[in-house]
Amino acid sequence: MTHIVVVFHSGYGHTQRLAQSVADGAQAELIAIDAEGNLPEGAWETLAAADAIIFGTPTYMGGPSWQFKKFADASSKPWFGRAWQDKVFGGFTNSASLNGDKQGTLQYLVTLASQHGGVWVSLGLLPSNAKAADRNDPNNLGGSVGALAQSPSDASVAEMLPGDLETGRQYGARVAAIAARFKG
Numbered sequence: 001m002t003h004i005v006v007v008f009h010s011g012y013g014h015t016q017r018l019a020q021s022v023a024d025g026a027q028a029e030l031i032a033i034d035a036e037g038n039l040p041e042g043a044w045e046t047l048a049a050a051d052a053i054i055f056g057t058p059t060y061m062g063g064p065s066w067q068f069k070k071f072a073d074a075s076s077k078p079w080f081g082r083a084w085q086d087k088v089f090g091g092f093t094n095s096a097s098l099n100g101d102k103q104g105t106l107q108y109l110v111t112l113a114s115q116h117g118g119v120w121v122s123l124g125l126l127p128s129n130a131k132a133a134d135r136n137d138p139n140n141l142g143g144s145v146g147a148l149a150q151s152p153s154d155a156s157v158a159e160m161l162p163g164d165l166e167t168g169r170q171y172g173a174r175v176a177a178i179a180a181r182f183k184g
Helices: 014-026 043-049 066-074 076-080 102-115 162-183
Strands: 004-009 029-033 052-060 088-095 147-150
Touching: 004 014, 004 043, 004 066, 004 162, 014 029, 014 052, 014 088, 014 147, 014 162, 029 043, 029 066, 043 076, 052 066, 052 102, 052 162, 066 076, 088 102, 088 162, 147 162
Parallel strands: 004 029, 004 052, 052 088, 088 147
Antiparallel strands: none
8 A cells, every 4th residue: 555645834724724635635544734833743643654645735925834844953863864865756736826936836846845855746726718718617727737716705615616626636546546556
């Protein structure tokens, strides 16, 4: 069995709901970074034992939340010991705006995974960009590096679009499938 962990921070609940969709697709364990940027007890050991790690963070001001960044900075201990070397990695983000400079956040996550010596998994979905497509279709934001979602600033968590959640679910399944190939 492939062990996959989704480690994420969510400021308002939207990224948490997307994290759950990714975890459902990957049959992964969820680890939430708290409001102070800390992990729960035993989380570092869980990450060390994982075959794949999927990062999740909202995009604030063109990058990850400071809570996620605190976690990333604290990962220098596993980095120094190469604890995450050759693990499979992926990542996702959510912002209030359609663009919201989410690409900057995904590039940050790719760089973090690369510094750890990891193997990044792209989204692997064609964009839903035909005239007949709408916001409820998977990959309607046209991502390729990782999963993207958009939640208007005045939208509740329950109002997240099915297409974004399905994109997350399919991405989680892709990371899981590739992690299984690496493990096999």
